[in-house]
Amino acid sequence: MDSAPEGVDPNVPNVARMYDYYLDGKDNFAVDRAAAEQILETFPHTKEGARANRAYLRRAVRHLVESGVRQIVDLGAGLPTQGNTHEIAPEARVVYVDNDPVVCAHGRALLARTDDVDVLQADVRETDALLDKLGGLVDFDRPVAFLMLAILHFIPDDFAYDLVAKVRKVSVPGSRLVISHAVDATPDTTPQAIEIYRRATAALSLRTRQEILRFFDGYELEAPGLTYPNGWRPDDPDAPGNGITFGYVGVGRKPDNA
Numbered sequence: 151m152d153s154a155p156e157g158v159d160p161n162v163p164n165v166a167r168m169y170d171y172y173l174d175g176k177d178n179f180a181v182d183r184a185a186a187e188q189i190l191e192t193f194p195h196t197k198e199g200a201r202a203n204r205a206y207l208r209r210a211v212r213h214l215v216e217s218g219v220r221q222i223v224d225l226g227a228g229l230p231t232q233g234n235t236h237e238i239a240p241e242a243r244v245v246y247v248d249n250d251p252v253v254c255a256h257g258r259a260l261l262a263r264t265d266d267v268d269v270l271q272a273d274v275r276e277t278d279a280l281l282d283k284l285g286g287l288v289d290f291d292r293p294v295a296f297l298m299l300a301i302l303h304f305i306p307d308d309f310a311y312d313l314v315a316k317v318r319k320v321s322v323p324g325s326r327l328v329i330s331h332a333v334d335a336t337p338d339t340t341p342q343a344i345e346i347y348r349r350a351t352a353a354l355s356l357r358t359r360q361e362i363l364r365f366f367d368g369y370e371l372e373a374p375g376l377t378y379p380n381g382w383r384p385d386d387p388d389a390p391g392n393g394i395t396f397g398y399v400g401v402g403r404k405p406d407n408a
């Protein structure tokens with residue numbers, strides 16, 4: 151992008167555009183690239199990690215569709231990239247949610263003529279209002295999969311656990327919770343990452359494996375459980391990011407008796 155759209159501060163690194171840079175996208179400004187480069191200096195495998203996260207999204211979304219889920223809400227969807235959820239799951243109704251106006255504008259432009267896909271600009275921390283709006287876009291009497299990929303680590307505890315609990319409450323059995331989450335496992339470098347993101351549009355709330363596992367309370371974790379991204383039903387022995395342990399991923403199913 152050459153110039154900032156109205157209402158966008160081109161001087162503040164933006165987490166959606168930094169992630170776009172990790173994925174070699176073009177929708178980022180100098181300030182995003184500079185902050186992303188600082189992260190890459192501290193965590194040189196971040197680009198592979200972002201790719202591994204997208205590959206996990208692809209495998210998890212195919213699993214949802216193969217399991218019969220036909221409604222997917224993608225929270226913190228990010229800038230459109232290769233392999234967007236509605237392209238992986240053309241059989242499903244997809245609602246993209248993000249609080250970033252640029253993400254939503256790009257999403258709407260991409261989807262101008264796509265049936266059964268919506269883009270909702272909303273902040274997941276305002277969970278009641280979000281679920282209210284979603285009630286008009288998906289049928290909560292049927293299973294819904296909520297994707298929360300690389301978003302919960304931008305949401306502080308007070309909001310994050312409440313969000314997941316409220317999502318579980320409105321979901322019928324057979325609904326899914328799909329998570330990927332950066333882990334707080336590198337005490338020597340984590341403070342630097344926290345400092346870089348503190349200056350960006352969303353600060354990091356890194357969590358331990360145990361804290362990430364807690365999000366699945368009330369769900370049955372589907373096989374193989376909470377794993378590193380490339381450990382979840384791998385389908386490519388040469389996938390970028392093999393052996394990278396930047397975070398955990400998992401898919402939970404709301405049980406039939408819940």
Ligand SMILES: C[S@@+](CC[C@H](N)C(=O)[O-])C[C@H]1O[C@@H](n2cnc3c(N)ncnc32)[C@H](O)[C@@H]1O
Pocket residue numbers: 165166169203204207225226227228229247248249250253272273274275298299300301304305352
């Ligand atoms: C790292 S990107 C992840 C994109 C995609 N989910 C993926 O995993 O490939 C995080 C996204 O979460 C969005 N986000 C951060 N905080 C949010 C909030 N409070 N409400 C809604 N979206 C948020 C950002 O705008 C960004 O697009």
